[in-house]
Amino acid sequence: MKTLSLLALMITLSMAIQLTAQDDAAYTRAMEAAVDQFDKVQNAADLQVCKNSFERIAGSYDKQWLPTYYAAYLNTELVYWEPKSDQNSMRLAEAEKYLKRLDEMNDADRSEVENLWGYYYMCRISQDPENLGQQLFQPTVTKFETAMALNPENPRPVILLAFFEQNLPSFLQSKSNRAEQKKKAEVLFSKEEKSYVRPYWGKYFLQMINTDSE
Numbered sequence: 001m002k003t004l005s006l007l008a009l010m011i012t013l014s015m016a017i018q019l020t021a022q023d024d025a026a027y028t029r030a031m032e033a034a035v036d037q038f039d040k041v042q043n044a045a046d047l048q049v050c051k052n053s054f055e056r057i058a059g060s061y062d063k064q065w066l067p068t069y070y071a072a073y074l075n076t077e078l079v080y081w082e083p084k085s086d087q088n089s090m091r092l093a094e095a096e097k098y099l100k101r102l103d104e105m106n107d108a109d110r111s112e113v114e115n116l117w118g119y120y121y122m123c124r125i126s127q128d129p130e131n132l133g134q135q136l137f138q139p140t141v142t143k144f145e146t147a148m149a150l151n152p153e154n155p156r157p158v159i160l161l162a163f164f165e166q167n168l169p170s171f172l173q174s175k176s177n178r179a180e181q182k183k184k185a186e187v188l189f190s191k192e193e194k195s196y197v198r199p200y201w202g203k204y205f206l207q208m209i210n211t212d213s214e
Helices: 002-038 046-059 065-081 088-103 110-129 128-149 155-166 180-193
Strands: none
Touching: 002 046, 002 065, 046 065, 046 128, 065 088, 065 110, 088 110, 110 128, 110 155, 128 155
16 A cells, blocks of 8 residues: 555656646747747837737746746836837836736846836836926936946946936936946946846847937
């Protein structure tokens, strides 16, 4: 009887391991396809398709932080691509929902999460600068600075803080040299390779950020 019980347990464990391996492989394939799709985005419609893909993955693999990260990022990014869209309030609400979920995920890259909060706040300000500029200015700066402190090699908060400050009144701008910050970001971005296991904002992201404009 004990032998049969032990055999049944071994079979159950073996099946569980096989199912886990199959699930991991399916997750990897889904993420690779979604990131490849994202790297080829040409317009807002393409970006919407990518957002939907990452949201589906996040729903199916709710223990994995990266698809949740992308769902938050692309909901935010779409607001920049379509600043006048009537969907933007819903997109920002979705982005905040996913960001709060990320805050509860212990294995999430904290530098990337803090940076994404800063990007989200920056996006909120862009939608209503008169009413939200003063309220969200300091939280935005703090998130970017925290992201840089957590990982000095993360290029995203470096360039985004420089971009954010260039649009502020001079008395609110820090004493950092934006040209130097842009150069630093370019060096950091040049080291970054396409990844399926870490945040990747696409090969053209840096080109979209013009830190020299007034």
